[in-house]
Amino acid sequence: MQTTGSTAITTVGIVGAGTMGNGIAQACAVVGVKVVMVDINDAAVQKGLATVAGSLDRLIKKEKLTEADKTAALAHITGSTNYDDLKAAQLVVEAATENFDLKVKILKQLDALLAPEVLIASNTSSISITKLAAVTTRAERFIGMHFFNPVPMMALVEIIRGLQTSDATHDAVHALSTRLSKTPITVKNAPGFVVNRILVPMINEAFFVLAEGVASAEDIDAGMKLGCNQPIGPLALADMIGLDVCLAVMEVYLQEFGDSKYRACPLLKEMVAAGRLGRKTGQGVYKY
Known part of the structure; x- marks a missing residue:
């Protein structure tokens, strides 16, 4: 060799x-x-x-x-x-x-x-x-x-x-x-490697919290910025990455791991279907 x-x-x-x-x-x-x-x-x-x-x-x-x-x-x-x-x-x-x-x-x-x-x-x-x-x-x-x-x-x-x-x-x-x-x-070698394997499910969970009406998008992002010392909240980050990209990654994890914990949030799916993909389309969770 x-x-x-x-x-x-x-x-x-x-x-x-x-x-x-x-x-x-x-x-x-x-x-x-x-x-x-x-x-x-x-x-x-x-x-x-x-x-x-x-x-x-x-x-x-x-x-x-x-x-x-x-x-x-x-x-x-x-x-x-x-x-x-x-x-x-x-x-x-x-x-x-x-x-x-x-x-x-x-x-x-x-x-x-x-x-x-x-x-x-x-x-x-x-x-x-x-x-x-x-x-x-x-x-x-x-x-x-x-x-x-x-x-x-x-x-x-x-x-x-x-x-x-x-x-x-x-x-x-x-x-x-x-x-x-x-x-x-x-x-x-594993789906999502380290960073995206942890990051994208966290973003997906933020959509579940938003969909359940636990808190507003602004308050969810403020909570994660101030409580976890993140420079940007997960929902604002999703808008930056592209909601379609986040959804595609979650679907890969679900397929590769076969574990229901990786199911994409229905709200995330719905926003992608509506064409609200984040910054690149002028609207995602937030308007730009």
Whole structure:
């Protein structure tokens, strides 16, 4: 079995220049890791690069970065529409939309293209790492690397080991996460991993409390902010995540665990059916 040994990761490939992809690119570039960020068309790539530049500008305004730091960071990112450009990387992170079939298509393409010793990670927030690893010929060099949004600000990375992931793969990705000034936690492959497994059922329970008329939405959120020291209440957070996303996650848990404690709140289902999905539609639990 080939493993990576202790080679430091100096170049990272990223598939997807969207919110997560460009955030990961920025986190790598500011610490001097070279990045090749690939997307399906040039418009998507340019939008991703512009997002990184804008994010760096905000950090300059807050005096967390200098103009020279921004120039250096942007020089570390190469945008491309050609998968062949990923061959320079020791690790490629798939950061495409949360869709199993799409991820499988991308992973098979990467597996065929990259040298056998290159590591592949998925930034999935819910799909089984063991299942994704199995579609490649390098299951022991496949891992989950779940960043949180917004990536440049959020310190956490969940490192998810599939059943087949080797220690060397885990250690290389753990070391990279630390270099990115992130705090990695190691997680076994399981639906929702750690954070979403705890968070989304909590949000679902807040909808049950709201539906039962125990308290108003404002009071539920105030209670959790002040009583549990959360920066944002669960219902306001649901609006931010998207009520449709929360519902989809609960349905995955119910299906995967077969445990009725994961049943989605009828009020959550009804609001999604009404198209009240949160901030992105202008109304969820709250109006925007």
